[in-house]
Amino acid sequence: MSEHRHWGGSIRKLWPTETEKFRDHLLRLDRDSRRMRFAHAVSDGFIEDYASRLSEMGSVVYGYVVDGEIRAVAELRKLGDTWGREAEAAFSVEPGWQDRGIGSELMGRVIRAARNRGVMHLYMSCLAQNRKMQAIARKHSADLRFEYGEVVGDIVPQEPNYFSVLAEAVEDRVGYMLAVLDLQDRLVKAA
Ligand SMILES: CC(C)(COP(=O)(O)OP(=O)(O)OC[C@H]1O[C@@H](n2cnc3c(N)ncnc32)[C@H](O)[C@@H]1OP(=O)(O)O)[C@@H](O)C(=O)NCCC(=O)NCCS
DSSP states (O other): OGGGEETTEEEEEOOGGGHHHHHHHHHHSOHHHHHHHHSSOOOHHHHHHHHHTTTTTTOEEEEEEETTEEEEEEEEEESSSSOOSEEEEEEEEOGGGTTSSHHHHHHHHHHHHHHHTTOSEEEEEEETTOHHHHHHHHHTTOEEEEETTEEEEEEOOOOOOHHHHHHHHHHHHHHHHHHHHHHHHHHHHHO
16 A cells, blocks of 8 residues: 555556546646647647546556645556557646656656557657656656757657556556545535
8 A cells, every 4th residue: 555655645547537636636737737738838728638638548548646636647558549559748837746756756657558569669759848758757767858848758668567567457456445435525514
């Protein structure tokens, strides 16, 4: 359990039923964080539309959840209909929770998820001034290059093995229980 609980919250995969909480998290990002996350300024309407397509995209989405609210998210997206050699990652940590190591922790989860799906190149793009994201990518041995005013990081995950698959499966079981507890809590509060 301890691996799942950090800084008073827990990191676990999000379920398609948590779309609204995902949306609320993105809406709480301030203007600068939104621009860093989407590489341009985005409106509330854009975020609502983006979040509503969470389950359609077939992504693996990790959330950092505190008292039932999602405060940070890492998205692992396939580039195509099925998982192939390449995938893309994106991160968002709400301003009040930044600089506590949460983005780095989420990066570890995403790399392992990519590894377990046979991904050989995990890309993330960020604005050139996004030093934090580049610092995290560097810590994970990313090859960083400039492309059209953005920085693209390329991480080469290791081959999956028994332990990496088992670690994700064990975490998922605990994550499932935590998601059920969050749902119960939500229902009790709504009653
Ligand atoms: C970028 C982001 C995901 C990082 O998450 P975070 O939880 O704040 O990051 P962490 O605390 O795990 O790590 C930040 C690292 O950047 C380093 N850092 C902070 N400010 C820095 C700066 N100005 N220059 C260089 N490095 C910096 C920190 O020292 C830390 O590295 P360390 O752990 O080796 O000390 C988060 O700030 C965020 O969501 N920003 C808005 C959206 C965004 O930029 N998304 C990324 C593009 S998809």
